[in-house]
Amino acid sequence: MTETLMTAIVLTLGGMMVAAGIAVLFVRDLLSAIIITGFVSLSASVMFLLMDAPDVAITEASIGAVLATMIFLWGRGKIGDDG
Amino acid sequence: MSVLSIAGHVLLVSGGFILFTSGLGILRMPDVWNRLHAGTKATTLGSILFLAGIGCLQPVWIPKLFLIVLFIILTNPVSGHALARAVHMRPEEKPDNLLEDDLAETGYEGGKEQ
Amino acid sequence: MIRTLAGLVIVLILGAVAAAVIPEMQMREELQGVGYSYASRGMDETGSSNLVTAVIVAYRGLDTLGEVVVLFCASTAVVLMLTLYPIGVKASEPSRIVAFTAKVLPAPIMLFGVYFIAHSHLSPGGGFPGGTVIASTFLLVMLGSSSVPDRNGRLPAIESLAGLSFGLLGFWGIMTAGQFLNNAFLGTGTPGSIISGGLIPLISIAIGAKVASEFSGVFKAFRNSGGEA
């Protein structure tokens, strides 16, 4: 019973992650692409916890949520959307 | 079932319902200002109720849950405030029936978006 | 358009290969090989309750040292390039609420990071996540102020000291037990108490300090490169 629920949650999360991955490529604004990448990292963190890897989940949350987002925001501030 | 268990179940369901409502509000509200209401206030209340429900069912975890609740209470209004200020940077989002705009009168202008 | 379609064709071919290969990885029922031996002997040999930390710091400590060196090279390259070619735009003032939050919240968040580092052998966490949490407090301080270049600081000293102490702790193992990063000579203690695991807490502190100072250095370089112009 709990297995069915976990499968449903994993299917929802996985579908959302793949859809977000495709959206990163096709969304117009680069800033939106950065935000959606942050969402991919955060749901990957939930997925890691579901796979019983709390250490990896903590690392992915701290790095994907803050450091990577911050670095890409800096780069977008320097380059802009054109090109 | 003890009283604590019943209280925990009620709190969990109400918290989950409010969190679901916030997601619904994010999707269905017409413009950004309305979505900010759903996205910041409802999630704060829903998280507090949900975590309180978990605390009723597992009393040993209360210190850690209390820390999470404390951080949510401290941080979520700040991020909502910063988001609202960021939305204010977009003049085309200004609603038609706005009577007063105190932030614009203070002469505040952040950087324009590049 | 033709580019997108050609890429799609390549990716679909690779997807077919993956769909053929991945089901060959049978679902295992039992631990095998290296994983089995780490799980069965790890707690007795290293005294660490967290087997992942035991693998990172004790069994694969030399690999972690190399990995820290790679991290050092990447962050040094970033800082060096940003110092050589500064590129900048001015930033605006934060609002009062954000500025106040940036004054109050860094201390508790840094306490989180210190908790993760100090309990690396007891609970999930360890040097890498703790270091990034500490580095993100510097990010919070940076978000709560307008960007003013700040050229002096002790970050390189902390970084060098942390790397040096990692190496020295490893050589201490060679001198006393004849093995690089041997951690049993300090005594493994009772697993589950805060003083246990031999060298693991000390090495976690070194890794945490190094990761924190490197990422803080990257953020500081980002901030300083936006000063002029």
Place this chain on the structure above:
Amino acid sequence: MSTAFYWSIAGTAAGLILVGLWGVLTRKHVLRIALAFTVADTGANLLLVWSGYLPGRTAPVIDGSIPASEITSAVVDPLPQAMVLTSIVIGVAVAALFVVVGVLASRRTGSADVRRMKELRW
């Protein structure tokens, strides 16, 4: 019952890798390529952790809830998790290097289009 849970994670990871690869192959903006690279990185990490996952077991942190004699039949494989832990940190350092090189190159060529960065070709 747990097989659906198990294989759907693998499908997600493979899908993320393929989507990221597609982005790296077809996009033109430097930062968009870096973002696609990050997505593929996440998928690779998921696949690695999945390869050490055993259904029905618990996290490899031993506390009072696991008896010491049954460790090997109660926890998942700790080795892939340790590898992925370092891989994530390396991944973000590489992404930072990617972004900085891209920004400097786009300053030289005057545009963020990778097709115009001829100095970086070999």
Place this chain on the structure above:
Amino acid sequence: MSNTFTSILFGLLGGGLLLAFIRLLKGQHGTDRAVALDTATLISTNLLVFIAFLEGRSMLIDVAMVYSVLSFLGVLAIARYLDGGLR
């Protein structure tokens, strides 16, 4: 904790996450997506706590703790960027 109750809670949390995600895909501008991301992170913090509760191991809550703190930092960084305070 009965099975129907668990599935109701999972449905509520997952449904809220899914709705916020649809807004994250649809939103016309970056600010819409930032608000949706804020909501999605808070809902998934609760999801993490619930998963830890179902597993019954208290150390898994550490993940939710660090997630709640750091997702706030990410959203704050995005908001400050839109504000013009981060160049």
